[in-house]
Amino acid sequence: MSDVIASSSSLPGVVHPPAISLRDVWPWALFALALLTLLYTVGVEQGATSLTSGNVLHEWMHDGRHLLGFPCH
Numbered sequence: 001m002s003d004v005i006a007s008s009s010s011l012p013g014v015v016h017p018p019a020i021s022l023r024d025v026w027p028w029a030l031f032a033l034a035l036l037t038l039l040y041t042v043g044v045e046q047g048a049t050s051l052t053s054g055n056v057l058h059e060w061m062h063d064g065r066h067l068l069g070f071p072c073h
Contacts, residue, residue, distance in 0.1 A: 041057070041061065042061045042064040042065060042068060042070070043065065043068060043070040044070075045057055045058070045061070
């Protein structure tokens with residue numbers, strides 16, 4: 001009985017996923033950060049969580065807000 005248990009621990013059908021290195025992940029993480037920053041700037045900036053003062057950024061991003069469906073009026 002112990003032979004059956006020992007042989008079942010190394011199943012031939014078990015597939016282990018490859019390890020993903022940090023070198024492969026960092027460009028995608030940087031891209032995601034840039035995309036989220038752009039989305040924040042176009043969609044949320046000049047609202048309740050404004051990081052800048054004035055209305056200049058709102059005017060620059062105005063058409064982008066309409067294009068992406070963000071309310072701004």
